[in-house]
Amino acid sequence: MPLVAPTQRKAYTVEEVAKHNTAASLWVIMNRKVYDVTAFHKKHPGGAGVLLQMGGKDATAAAAAAHKSILPANLMWEFCIGHIVRVKPPDEVKKEEPVAKAAAKKKKSAPGGEPGRRDQARRSPPSFVEDVERMLSRPTISTSKSAQEVVGRSSIVSNPENPGSEAGQEGKLERTFTTIMEEMDSEIMALDDDIHKERPSAPSAGIGLLCFLQGNACWSSSGGSHGGLQPIAKVA
């Protein structure tokens, strides 16, 4: 059972998370998500020390470098309590360049340059991006399948709770449903952030990402239920 139900997760600033840096209350940030590892850190297979060291900080790079299997990513979901937001005074937001312009500038100066922080945060497997691109270029017809049915049959996901299931046997066990949801959420939150930078008054709800999973177009929304993945159409 997750510590906090996906619908109850909250938005935290980096400053708020930084206060939780002791064994009594230990939080870490990974891929813009906030994890409460207070109860878990002493059981962490990599040792309590590494988590204490990263307490209150962004441990995305450290965790990615240390974890060699999909197991940690699948367990993390349990400890997620929210995601990171940037709170800025409105006039500071106005002064910033529009996102599109900034992106164009970055593209021009890209060769040899360091990748931006945002690009690093959005690092997702190429196959995921390709899935979305493929999905967007195909005609769709409606489906009434449930999300569980869709991911249960997918050959790129497996069910960690039931590895002997049809999906577990036929799947390549590369990424699980949970891992995919985590990736989608990180991507969606970055998009949400971009839109708010340009239009601070824009509502959060309704911003989401389409993903192509085994013949189905799936939608994950940033509004209300992080972690939700709904099949919305069958792809021809």
Ligand code: HEM
């Ligand atoms: C909720 C957060 C985390 C969970 C659920 C988790 C889970 C795990 C698990 C299951 C393992 C053993 C399996 C494996 O090595 O692939 C592991 C190992 C390890 N983790 Fe984590 N981890 C978390 C966060 C972190 C963070 C933030 C760091 C880095 C600072 C970290 C560093 C390590 C290290 C160094 C190992 C040992 C790797 C080895 O022995 O090869 N973990 N973790």
